[in-house]
Amino acid sequence: MTILSPEFRSTVLIEALPYLKQFYGKTIVVKYGGNAMIHEELKMSVMQDIALLHFVGIRPILVHGGGPEISSMMKRMGHQPTFVGGLRVTDAETMEIVEMVLAGKTNKGIVSLLAQQGARAVGLCGKDASLVVAQQMPCDEGDLGFVGEVTTVYPEILNLLSEQGYIPVVSSVAVGPNGESYNVNADHVAGHIAAAMGAAKLIVLTDVEGLYRDFSDKSSLIQRMNVKDAEDMIADGSADRGMIPKLEACITAVRGGVIAAHMIDGRQPHSLLIEIFTNTGIGTMITA
Amino acid sequence: MTILSPEFRSTVLIEALPYLKQFYGKTIVVKYGGNAMIHEELKMSVMQDIALLHFVGIRPILVHGGGPEISSMMKRMGHQPTFVGGLRVTDAETMEIVEMVLAGKTNKGIVSLLAQQGARAVGLCGKDASLVVAQQMPCDEGDLGFVGEVTTVYPEILNLLSEQGYIPVVSSVAVGPNGESYNVNADHVAGHIAAAMGAAKLIVLTDVEGLYRDFSDKSSLIQRMNVKDAEDMIADGSADRGMIPKLEACITAVRGGVIAAHMIDGRQPHSLLIEIFTNTGIGTMITA
Amino acid sequence: MTILSPEFRSTVLIEALPYLKQFYGKTIVVKYGGNAMIHEELKMSVMQDIALLHFVGIRPILVHGGGPEISSMMKRMGHQPTFVGGLRVTDAETMEIVEMVLAGKTNKGIVSLLAQQGARAVGLCGKDASLVVAQQMPCDEGDLGFVGEVTTVYPEILNLLSEQGYIPVVSSVAVGPNGESYNVNADHVAGHIAAAMGAAKLIVLTDVEGLYRDFSDKSSLIQRMNVKDAEDMIADGSADRGMIPKLEACITAVRGGVIAAHMIDGRQPHSLLIEIFTNTGIGTMITA
Amino acid sequence: MTILSPEFRSTVLIEALPYLKQFYGKTIVVKYGGNAMIHEELKMSVMQDIALLHFVGIRPILVHGGGPEISSMMKRMGHQPTFVGGLRVTDAETMEIVEMVLAGKTNKGIVSLLAQQGARAVGLCGKDASLVVAQQMPCDEGDLGFVGEVTTVYPEILNLLSEQGYIPVVSSVAVGPNGESYNVNADHVAGHIAAAMGAAKLIVLTDVEGLYRDFSDKSSLIQRMNVKDAEDMIADGSADRGMIPKLEACITAVRGGVIAAHMIDGRQPHSLLIEIFTNTGIGTMITA
Amino acid sequence: MTILSPEFRSTVLIEALPYLKQFYGKTIVVKYGGNAMIHEELKMSVMQDIALLHFVGIRPILVHGGGPEISSMMKRMGHQPTFVGGLRVTDAETMEIVEMVLAGKTNKGIVSLLAQQGARAVGLCGKDASLVVAQQMPCDEGDLGFVGEVTTVYPEILNLLSEQGYIPVVSSVAVGPNGESYNVNADHVAGHIAAAMGAAKLIVLTDVEGLYRDFSDKSSLIQRMNVKDAEDMIADGSADRGMIPKLEACITAVRGGVIAAHMIDGRQPHSLLIEIFTNTGIGTMITA
Amino acid sequence: MTILSPEFRSTVLIEALPYLKQFYGKTIVVKYGGNAMIHEELKMSVMQDIALLHFVGIRPILVHGGGPEISSMMKRMGHQPTFVGGLRVTDAETMEIVEMVLAGKTNKGIVSLLAQQGARAVGLCGKDASLVVAQQMPCDEGDLGFVGEVTTVYPEILNLLSEQGYIPVVSSVAVGPNGESYNVNADHVAGHIAAAMGAAKLIVLTDVEGLYRDFSDKSSLIQRMNVKDAEDMIADGSADRGMIPKLEACITAVRGGVIAAHMIDGRQPHSLLIEIFTNTGIGTMITA
Secondary structure, rough: OOOOOHHHHHHHHHHHHHHHHHOOOEEEEEOOOOHHOOOHHHHHHHHHHHHHHHHHOEEEEEEEEEOOHHHHHHHOOOOOEEEEEEEEEEEEHHHHHHHHHHHHHHHHHHHHHHHHHHEEEEEEEHHHHHHHEEEOOOOOOOOOOOOEEEEOOOOOOHHHHOOOOOEEEEEEEEOOOOOOEEEEOOOHHHHHHHHHHOOOOEEEEEEEOOOOOOOOOOOHEOEEEHHHHHHHHHHHOOOOOOHHHHHOOOOEEEEEOOOOEEEEOOOOOOOOHHHHOOOOOOEEEEOO | OOOOHHHHHHHHHOOOHHHHHHOOOOOEEEEEEEEHOOOOOHHHHHHHHHHHHHOOOOOOEEEEEEHHHHHHHHHHHOOOEEEEEOOOOOOOOHHHHHHHEEEEEEEEHHHHHHHHHHOEEEEOOOOOOEEEEEEOOOOOOOOOEEEEEEEEEOHHHHHHHHOOOEEEEOOOEEEEEOOEEEEEEEHHHHHHHHHOOOOOOOOEEEOOOOEEEEOOOOOEEEEEEEEHHHHHHHHOOOOOOOHHHHHHHHHHHHHOOOOEEEEEOOOOOOOHHHHOOOOOOOOEEEEO | OOOHHHHEEEEHHHHHHHHHHOOOOEEEEEOOOOOOOOOHHHHHHHHHHHHHHHHOOOEEEEEEEHHHHHHHHHHHHOOOOEEOOOEOOOOOHHHHHHHHHHHHHHHHHHHHHHOOOOOEEEEOOOOHHHHHHEEOOOOOOOEOOOOOEEEOOOOHHHHHHHHHHEEEEEEOEEEEEOOOEEEEEEEEEHHHHHHHOOOOOOEEEOOOOOOOOOOOHHHHHHEEEEEEHHHHHHHOOOOOOOHHHHHHHHHHHHHHOOOEEEEEOOOOOOOHHHHOOOOOOOOOOEEO | OOOHHHHHHHHHHHHHHHHHHHHHHOEEEEEEEEHHHHHHHHHHHHHHHHHHHHOOOOEEEEEEEEOOOHHHHHOOOOOOEEOOEEEOOOOOOHHHHHHHHHHHHHHHHHHHHHHHHOOOOOEEEOOHOEEEEEEEEEOOOOOOEEEEEEEOOOOOHHHHHHHOOOOOEEEOEEEEOOEEEEOOHHHHHHHHHHHHOOOOOEEEOOOOOOOOOOOOHHHOOOOOOHHHHHHHHHHHHOOHHHHHHHHHHHHHHHHHOOEEEEEEOOOOOOOOHHHHHHHOOOOOOEOO | OOOHHHHHHHHHHHHHHHHHHHOOOOEEEEEEHHHHOOOOHHHHHHHHHHHHHHHHHOOOEEEOOOOOHHHHHHHHHOOOOEEEEEEEOOHHHHHHHHHHHHHHHHHHHHHEEEEEEEOOOEEEEEHHHHEEEEEEEOOOOOEEEOOOEEEEEOOOHHHHHHHHHEEEEEEEEEEEEOEEEEEEOOHHHHHHHHHHOOOOOEEEEEOOOOOOOOOOOOOHHHOOOEHHHHHHHOOOOOHHHHHHHHHHHHHHHHHOOOEEEHHHHHHHOOOHHHHHOOOOOOOOEEEO | OOOOOHHHHHHHHOHHHHHHHEEEOOOOEEEHHHHHOOOOOHHHHHHHHHHHHHOOOOEEEEHHHHEEEEHHHHHHHOOOOEEEOOOOOOOOHHHHHHHHHHHHHHHHHHHHHHHOOOOOOEEEEEHHOOEEEHHHHHHHOOOOEEEEEEEEEEEEEHHHHHHHHOOEEEEEEOOOOOOOEEOOOHHHHHHHHHHHOOOOEEEEHHHOOOOOOOOOOHHOOEEEEEHHHHHHHHHHHOOOOHHHHHHHHHHHHHOOOEEEEEEEEEOOOHHHHHHHHHOOOEEEEEOO
């Protein structure tokens, strides 16, 4: 960056001014996952972005799943996956591994990375202070075990930590009515938390550029759509299967009062900052 | 319990009154471990005790290590332990397992058990908000890897949660100067946290009745000793080896301003309540 | 109590846990009177109960009348009672004695007893901060003098003291529109205060076991009834005359939003604790 | 007052401005007693003065004894006084009467009068929240019974009430180490409270113009003296006996940090206002 | 004033008691202008009145225009006034002078005078914190330049300063949508601020005794009228032209929820105090 | 700026991260003057910089003098300057003009420019809340009139406004002991305010690159010096005369506890941001 003159740099800062104003003191929920969780450089880029949001007076909340670490840990432990109706069953042993990886390894690893950026983070799972409550996911074709769906979010602990200057990092393990753990979709957790917090934005990091009207046609990227159209894309089957949980999270958030929900390309360094601090934004934005 | 008359019950409550007064609004740090973490009934008994402390206006903080779950998980993952100078080395892979078990499985399991008692708990490890900072344990005979010793405790997050009515549950994983994880002795963590919080009491649950002057002579149980004598017992080698970290934790706490530190028998149901709410107490008490 | 083992004691405490949870931070108004105000041992028992409620995080408010002390003081001063329509008239001189006994002797005596239990109490009458406002009780058959009925309760001073950790003790002297004193029924005062405070419970101590469906038949004790039935018992004359003001206080409280109102046997030591901390409770409970 | 023109009235208000500034938000302790407590017109005048102090942002605290009401009540109850070394003994029965009159009748009567002036007052005695603690007054010539001397003042309850806009009214009954009541000199109570509150002024209402250098010479009124000279007047016996407790109260206050202590003529209507709001003041002022 | 006895003075203070009670903690907006801004003695009298209001716990807000200082400054700068439809045009140069005189000279001069009375004042214009927003005054007969009419008041800064014990002094310069300055009528500013603050009173100082039903008949002074009649007097042209902006300010205030609006004679020393602290008041009062 | 890729922009933001951390919640006092107050583009650039500081959580305070506007206004008013010992005398008429221009025109103009950047600013002079107190500048060769030197700063009003999210803008008019106005050097005001506020930085905008060791040698720019050396440069006469007040302001600030004081080139757009958000900084920095 040494080629950039100081004048140039100051101009870039000044161009961020309207966005700084807009989001001052606001909550932004970021769903972190995919390649951005795997490649060291992308990881660091996201952590810098989150720390920067924090230090300019925005209140970020990070929600994450486990990505490939769960599968690799299960393999290491010689665990054989079973399926019901094409879906992987989370039996008790799998749930134990999921919880250890998500709430133990991944979650605390993110906390540590944020600390290295100078930010104080606190790692939580849905069981802490009963933050995310779930019930068993119903399935016509059999018992999916500890696969859960979110029923309630109690956001008090997030408000407390956020107001006191901590960055909450939330893993996608939920608690059931009898204290049992559930493996819930991290996109869905992010969507529900964004709604419960009355967030200004939900930003879902993906491994694609955004949502395509036709997934096979890279020129069909949707820049902006309303929530009704998003619901229709799910209903009529035109949405890419892999994007459906992310799309659902955005819908949950916007239907719950969040002003804008975004699916952006987590493979691009600092895509979070680009989305928040530029005029055009990137990826796909869903609004009411 | 149906044989107890209501009159009898009320008398028992009234007898607790002086202790309720004494500890109202005070912090009590409990080191949880040993058999009390293994047997279902004892587990439940400790959780009830902690919840009761919370609901009578005392502020409990629970610190735990991992017990036998770490070894069993390592075995499941085919990990071979290595030793330096008779001490087990915590290599990177071991540290990963330790962290997953402690901060993921054990910690969140305790949080869930407390929730079932109606208390809101939040599970932390030493990396959250840089609560417990450690450095590598020096060892003349080789590199112990990620075995750490506590250097600093930043108790702000504990104060915040405790004041707002949450019970903090802390696992013995610490953070190093570069964000790396350290496996630290849970007794030591409890001792340092008690000192940093200015706790009224540290209570260490053990699998023995308390400290014996002569471990082979069960009649030599020490009921009360001062911190100087405790230090001498370590210095002159008369303390039972297995009790040394617990004794050190008590010394750290009392030297740090904690009024009384206790080693009590965690195998006895509700030994916490007996210690706090009766005149004689149980186990061994160390004071300044 | 030395025959009770520590294990037994801790079990009793644990059995109180659900009730500790239920009433944590809640207000409980206790109407104190009858034998419990006369016999030294019962007195002490009630004071211990109130102090215990305070130290486990409940907010008790004590309301009392004067009991036999007023009559005895009047006799000592050679005062001859007069009657109108069978009711004792409170002339100016009587009112002066009532006020001295209630607000001076009885009230401050209770404050002192609570202080001996380690609790900070503040004694008030209805004139302090205009806490209880009354007007003259209408009577077709003549002027009852300074017998009053409660018209308004201004509970701000109770909230202030209670929130700051003081136990308010209120005597049944009220203030009229011109600053004059009124002798009001202490049960009624307790009922109105419970309603104005949005208390969780009103507990009226009596000298009987509770309310009987048929007073002459001791087997007809009512354990639970709804407020409508309570009103009917007054309307149809089936309630024992002596219990009517207590019944009215319970009705006022429940109609004013209090969850449960109780008439319990004040002759039984620690009946307050038994009512609050056991499953079955004692005496008669009235709910909406 | 109709002869006073509005212009004249506004000038009087304006002349009060420097004093309004000086005492804004400050605490002034007033010892109320003597004729000002007996004659209806003087009573009303003091109550108006106190209410005015309150409404211009000053924080008054009123301390009172019982005056002639105690003797008259004792006579009504046929009580015979006994003496030890020339001092009246306060036996248990006398103490009961003193407490009833002071804390019941007089105290609540003042509260009511202040309420009629639109101010919210709360009546306390030294037993409430252990405000005034005393021990038995030593006497070489015998046991004085429940005559006490002040040992400690716990002013928290006064601060709380005063900050929340209530006027505390305190009667001179103190509490002993075992909860027993003591009859203490009201001047002394006022002096100790003024010191404990860090009051800006103590004003003692008397039935004389102030302190005379020679009591028999009305021209020898002292307008201002320092605390050392005041102590000397007691030591050398030159102070009028009747003024000694008042002088002691002023000394206690000034030695305890109160800026100025005054003995003024309570027989003069609105002497409080004249003292506080005029340049010359009235009576005798004692300063460090 | 030395002829006034202390007794007399205290009686005057006591007569102010009901008004002290009534306005304790309330906001009173004073429109300052006319002769009271020109003659040194009247100036001082108003400043004393405002300081007194402040020190007895009332919250005064002072609003002022510029009076003759603007014209004199324009003359000194050789500026020639222009007119449109009989109204003076505020061109850019005039506006610059208006702003300098109002926000620079007059405003800070008042702040300084209040400081000399011991009160902490802060001088603001409508541009500070966007307190008073205006738009160009429409005029059929041409462009009036920077003559504005109030569109919005953002009173947060006034609340902040007032609550913290500062007296806000506001000059009648407003800010337009593009940051430009507008010369607005100070009476109107006072009326809008009184409404936005929910003031208890608006008091407009004038150079006449009040509002006359017939301006030529000095015996026709209106002492009290309702807002509907005030509106009619403007509509039917019976109000004196010079009083119309003041009348409009009163109407704005009362229609906006202010309890009473007054036009009083600023030529009379301490007319503010006379209005507020006497039974009859002076001048003309408009209420809903 | 359209040629800058989003990636580039985000990198620039990320590079600001360490500085955002460092100054989060800190106070930075900016002395605004010179060319930056004259040229429209530079003006706008400074306002954007100040607004940006505000929106990233820094607390800027702007201090300004009058620049060329005062001279031009004096000329317009036909005022002839007089001199004493080579120094311009501020007679009463001049002071009036200075105050009008500084506190009326310049100050409120800056407030308006900041408002257009979305920030809420409040314009003050040293008379408001007695913020800056001065006395007459002593001069051996005659009376300089209302030329003052700062004696005390009362920063409470700045703390209040700053904590509540307002940007204080302070003009260099001070108040004397009798309420009179003084014309004080704006650099000095900034230095005293920085010290009184415990600011993290004082930044003085100048019309040169910084301080030169030898003013005629542009290659002798001092990048960093300690306060002792700065004092020596004044004492030995080696400092450029025009820079002396700025140097003195920096010395006052650093001696008063400010961490770093800077003289930077106000002619360079966004020099404030460059100083604060880059590694090298610009201009001359003085530290302890």
